[in-house]
Amino acid sequence: MAIGEIVRFSEQEVELAEQQIQESAKRIDYYITEYTIEILAQKTRSGDYVVPDFQREFTWEEPRKWRFIESLLINLPIPFIFFWENPVSGKLEIIDGSQRLRTLAEFMNDELELGELEKLPALIGFRFSDLPESRRNKFKNRSIRGIVLSESADEEARFDLFDRINTGSKTANKAEIRRGALRGLFMDLVVELAKDETFVKIAPVSDRQLKEREREELVTRFFAYSDGLDDYTDEVSTFLFTYSQKTNREFAAKQNLVDEYKQRFLKTMQFVDASIPFGFRRNLKGTVTPRARFEAIAIGSYRALQINPELKPNPEKTVAWLLDTGFVKEIRSDGANAIARLEGRINYVRDHLGA
Numbered sequence: 001m002a003i004g005e006i007v008r009f010s011e012q013e014v015e016l017a018e019q020q021i022q023e024s025a026k027r028i029d030y031y032i033t034e035y036t037i038e039i040l041a042q043k044t045r046s047g048d049y050v051v052p053d054f055q056r057e058f059t060w061e062e063p064r065k066w067r068f069i070e071s072l073l074i075n076l077p078i079p080f081i082f083f084w085e086n087p088v089s090g091k092l093e094i095i096d097g098s099q100r101l102r103t104l105a106e107f108m109n110d111e112l113e114l115g116e117l118e119k120l121p122a123l124i125g126f127r128f129s130d131l132p133e134s135r136r137n138k139f140k141n142r143s144i145r146g147i148v149l150s151e152s153a154d155e156e157a158r159f160d161l162f163d164r165i166n167t168g169s170k171t172a173n174k175a176e177i178r179r180g181a182l183r184g185l186f187m188d189l190v191v192e193l194a195k196d197e198t199f200v201k202i203a204p205v206s207d208r209q210l211k212e213r214e215r216e217e218l219v220t221r222f223f224a225y226s227d228g229l230d231d232y233t234d235e236v237s238t239f240l241f242t243y244s245q246k247t248n249r250e251f252a253a254k255q256n257l258v259d260e261y262k263q264r265f266l267k268t269m270q271f272v273d274a275s276i277p278f279g280f281r282r283n284l285k286g287t288v289t290p291r292a293r294f295e296a297i298a299i300g301s302y303r304a305l306q307i308n309p310e311l312k313p314n315p316e317k318t319v320a321w322l323l324d325t326g327f328v329k330e331i332r333s334d335g336a337n338a339i340a341r342l343e344g345r346i347n348y349v350r351d352h353l354g355a
Contacts, residue, residue, distance in 0.1 A: 202279025300349025
């Protein structure tokens, strides 16, 4: 160390930082490959490339598709396509790039007509077959590079990859990622309960949130938080992933847990429906379900029912304290994921329901 240099961290702190880097670093084997656009489009249409559940519905708007095709035609560099090699089927699952691949397949099958283009306005209204044969061949022969993640990557490594490497402007959210990276009885139950009639009624979401599986996110949080927060470290994503992975294994070993968990969720949602006229909304006119509010009411209700299984709904009393400034303060957004804030809002509801 140079004379006069300010020591900002102790040796122990630096050592701890290095240790965390080593523990978090994952060895991910991969290889780089290259495919022509023609092959990419063919394999996409034939189903040789698998679009896993975590990938969004085909949501690219028409202008985005036109711009992508225009970029290819004028030879702009295109981001890598990321795949994972499924060890069972041997097929390649698309980690990032499904929107690009499906746009290619759509265009080359004459299902996409180009609209407003910035650099190539003369091509407005063109389909692939309208291009000169020489241009069609050049387009088909252009190659795009791909990175293939080996079959040895474990679920957590793939989860991190899904979360961090998505290069599109609309990234997959955590619920989509978990659904794709983790498959099992618990995740199947989450998907089923997200469509429960009572839950859908009391937990409204926007059209965009529905496509992004927001209700699945809420159901996962309900189970993870209601099973205990001992392993919670203020990192919601990691906590929910680890919990879902563990619970998948537990369900596989003891399948009667499926019905037990299902009844837990349904009983709690029915209680909330009977107790709060506007469910998880902020008010009767609300059209979305704030996560902090959901966590407080859902887990707080579950804990209150644990203490007193015969607890009776009292809508008038409940609405009064839900509109109180004390509750509003508990569910404010700043620091919402900190363990103290999470426990605070959950126990606020628990205590007021049981009072």
